[in-house]
Amino acid sequence: MKAVVFPGDRKIAIMDFPDPHPGPGEVVLQIKASGMCGSDLKYYRNPPGTPTLGLGERKGPIIAGHEPCGVVVEVGE
Known part of the structure; x- marks a missing residue:
């Protein structure tokens, strides 16, 4: 799957990730x-590397x- 991500420093990128399975x-x-x-x-x-929103x-x-x-495209058991 593709996702729009924030790598930081006011940048946006499109990255590939493994398809999720429920x-x-x-x-x-x-x-x-x-x-x-x-x-x-x-x-x-x-x-x-900057702590954000208290999440570390x-x-x-x-x-x-x-x-x-x-x-919804897939339902787990």
Whole structure:
């Protein structure tokens, strides 16, 4: 799957990730749209290695957007 990520320092990139598979009681969504808010902008603006939102130091690019809208494409058992 592809995702838009914030590597930091006001950069945006498109990266490939392994396709997710749902576990019991989970679903996989094909995201059609995702809202961005002020907390997402902190990841966009801060340099890599900077503690953000009290979550500690990030270890890699962040897939931002926690207000998704999508279609269920796979259901776990």
